[in-house]
Amino acid sequence: MGTVPSALKHCLSYQHLLKEQLWIAEPPAAAHPAQEPQASGLPEYIKIVEVGPRDGLQNEKVIVPTDIKIELINQLSKTGLPAIEVTSFVSSKWVPQMADHKEVMRGIERHPGVQYPVLTPNLQGFHSAIGAGATEVSVFGAASESFSKMNINCSIEESIERFEEVTKSARNMNIPVRGYVSCALGCPYEGNVEPDKVAEVSKRLYSMGCYEISLGDTTGVGTPGSMKKMLEVVMKEIPLSALAVHCHDTYGQALANILTAIQMGVTVVDSSVAGLGGCPYAKGATGNVATEDVIYMLNGLGINTGVNLYAVMEAGNFICTALNKKTNSKVAQASFCTGTIN
Amino acid sequence: ATGGYPKRVKVVEVGPRDGLQNEKNVVPTPVKISLINMLSETGLQVIEATSFVSPKWVPQMADHTEVMQGINKLPGISYPVLTPNLKGFQAAVAAGAKEVSIFGAASELFTKKNINCSIEESLERFDEVMKAAREASIPVRGYVSCVLGCPYEGKISAAKVAEVSKKMYSMGCYEISLGDTIGVGTPGSMKEMLTVVMKEVPVGALAVHCHDTYGQALANILVALQMGVSVVDASVAGLGGCPYAQGASGNVATEDLVYMLNGLGIHTGVDLQKLMDTGTFICNALNRRTNSKVSQASCRL
Numbered sequence: 001m002g003t004v005p006s007a008l009k010h011c012l013s014y015q016h017l018l019k020e021q022l023w024i025a026e027p028p029a030a031a032h033p034a035q036e037p038q039a040s041g042l043p044e045y046i047k048i049v050e051v052g053p054r055d056g057l058q059n060e061k062v063i064v065p066t067d068i069k070i071e072l073i074n075q076l077s078k079t080g081l082p083a084i085e086v087t088s089f090v091s092s093k094w095v096p097q098m099a100d101h102k103e104v105m106r107g108i109e110r111h112p113g114v115q116y117p118v119l120t121p122n123l124q125g126f127h128s129a130i131g132a133g134a135t136e137v138s139v140f141g142a143a144s145e146s147f148s149k150m151n152i153n154c155s156i157e158e159s160i161e162r163f164e165e166v167t168k169s170a171r172n173m174n175i176p177v178r179g180y181v182s183c184a185l186g187c188p189y190e191g192n193v194e195p196d197k198v199a200e201v202s203k204r205l206y207s208m209g210c211y212e213i214s215l216g217d218t219t220g221v222g223t224p225g226s227m228k229k230m231l232e233v234v235m236k237e238i239p240l241s242a243l244a245v246h247c248h249d250t251y252g253q254a255l256a257n258i259l260t261a262i263q264m265g266v267t268v269v270d271s272s273v274a275g276l277g278g279c280p281y282a283k284g285a286t287g288n289v290a291t292e293d294v295i296y297m298l299n300g301l302g303i304n305t306g307v308n309l310y311a312v313m314e315a316g317n318f319i320c321t322a323l324n325k326k327t328n329s330k331v332a333q334a335s336f337c338t339g340t341i342n
Numbered sequence: 343a344t345g346g347y348p349k350r351v352k353v354v355e356v357g358p359r360d361g362l363q364n365e366k367n368v369v370p371t372p373v374k375i376s377l378i379n380m381l382s383e384t385g386l387q388v389i390e391a392t393s394f395v396s397p398k399w400v401p402q403m404a405d406h407t408e409v410m411q412g413i414n415k416l417p418g419i420s421y422p423v424l425t426p427n428l429k430g431f432q433a434a435v436a437a438g439a440k441e442v443s444i445f446g447a448a449s450e451l452f453t454k455k456n457i458n459c460s461i462e463e464s465l466e467r468f469d470e471v472m473k474a475a476r477e478a479s480i481p482v483r484g485y486v487s488c489v490l491g492c493p494y495e496g497k498i499s500a501a502k503v504a505e506v507s508k509k510m511y512s513m514g515c516y517e518i519s520l521g522d523t524i525g526v527g528t529p530g531s532m533k534e535m536l537t538v539v540m541k542e543v544p545v546g547a548l549a550v551h552c553h554d555t556y557g558q559a560l561a562n563i564l565v566a567l568q569m570g571v572s573v574v575d576a577s578v579a580g581l582g583g584c585p586y587a588q589g590a591s592g593n594v595a596t597e598d599l600v601y602m603l604n605g606l607g608i609h610t611g612v613d614l615q616k617l618m619d620t621g622t623f624i625c626n627a628l629n630r631r632t633n634s635k636v637s638q639a640s641c642r643l
Contacts, residue, residue: 023491023526023556040530040533220639222605223601223602223604223605223606224564224602224605224606225605225606225607226605249635250635250639251598251601251635251636251639252560252595252598252601252602252634252635252636253560253598253601253602253605255557255558255560255561256560256561256563256564256602258561259529259561259564259565260564279639282638282639282640284638285635285638285639286635286638286639290557293556293557293558296528296556296557296558297528297529297557297558297561299528300527300528300529300530300531300558301528301529301530302530329557330554330555330556330557330590330591331556331557333587333589333590333591334525334555334556334584334587334590335587
């Protein structure tokens, strides 16, 4: 019913069409540091950690050429994103997509004010990362023994010992380390995961020197209910300012879960441009939440991110074209023509 | 407040009407009837069955009489139908309808483009329906479109939404479903709009009808629940694209909504597995993929 507005009747150039979109609002003005908290009780500012080039591409079937990876990261560097996870210094035997980690690390532009963390599963990976110019690293723990065993072939305790070697070296070199806890709201093997376990692993990572703990809903099974319960327990052990959420959208719950986390005071959110990265545990299902959709929500809440949504959408368009796939971002889908009108 | 949620939420299933109306392929009558019958077995209490509108405007709903007469009407389940005017209302009642819905909008331009009159004129048309419904003891549900934005006017003032909602409520609608017609709303605009509307219409008479075109639906619904809304519209398998953004999605998927409500410990009475099976049925019949992420994810290890 009703006619289509003229703005959508003709497919203009991508950029032009974006600008015509009324709903891709400019981000709110930058918050004054001394400003009081918003009347809504929500944070003034949310730091977005862009994991597309690593977590996203790692879970894409098609191997992406090195120059495309570098171009993607360079485009993301211009969007205002404060942190972009670049690659993973893991054996190429395990993760072929990340085999070019050195070339990518050395090839990208390094913009001032932007962090470029890389994954380092062990001391060897750490040294390799530093050799290639990395200035921040991440380590990955899990709140599930089965997941730890299946993923990295050792117990949680053994993995913690490995990471302690990394954090010790990192401390000596003044390299910040971010800690991830997978399966924070459920495990593909064990099912339910106790919040106490999540808190315990988070605390170990935090005590060994990780400056931030990113709590990952690895299979996207979490809901606002389980997110709240888990955060309440973890917040007893880790200061709120050191917590991040890494939500997968496999069950469509990501934005609702992120909103819940933000309402509880979390101020760091991981996301992936164009929602890159499917779920390795549910064939054909989606994985990471799309950065565009997160920013759209945060803009609507009057929360500052420093990120230009148009620019992220362009980077998303670039990588989807290169991967010959449709974007997983609903904001991107809604914002440009995907075919002929009528 | 982040703490409080309603203990129960009434899910209003709009797939057979709003969903199918926005699907390209015309669905055969027996398939529509099977769809509604399957939905009746899931525990849903309200299933919007069809629309008594002229087939010239909405070919998908041309079989409204056959559908209304053909479905199993289970006790305890309501099967509302759209009635754009008195003629439609009379046809609906003759076909056995026991509840009807009328559609207003918070945007003048949208009303003009959609039904070729002003908001005021549209409400006058509905007055006739309200009168007849009152005489026949038929409950009427009111919809307000474009509550968080309009494809023609852009931003919509919360005051306008409140004004139209109040009018429809005063006319006798027992419930007002606030529709984010193009899915542009965010938790911010949802909260702002509801704050104003709740001054004019009791929260117990409010429902939200969110579209997921920008991926915001569940977050918007979450905020509405936090503010005390306890009636939520959704469409099985997320049926129904967006007529204003080619290729984009429309209605929020009932499966994804129920999954979230289950996780919040909110009672809906709906069996998620049966709902998913129904979604699979209609998607096969339509030869299309589901828009429900819960359904997509259910291929596990």
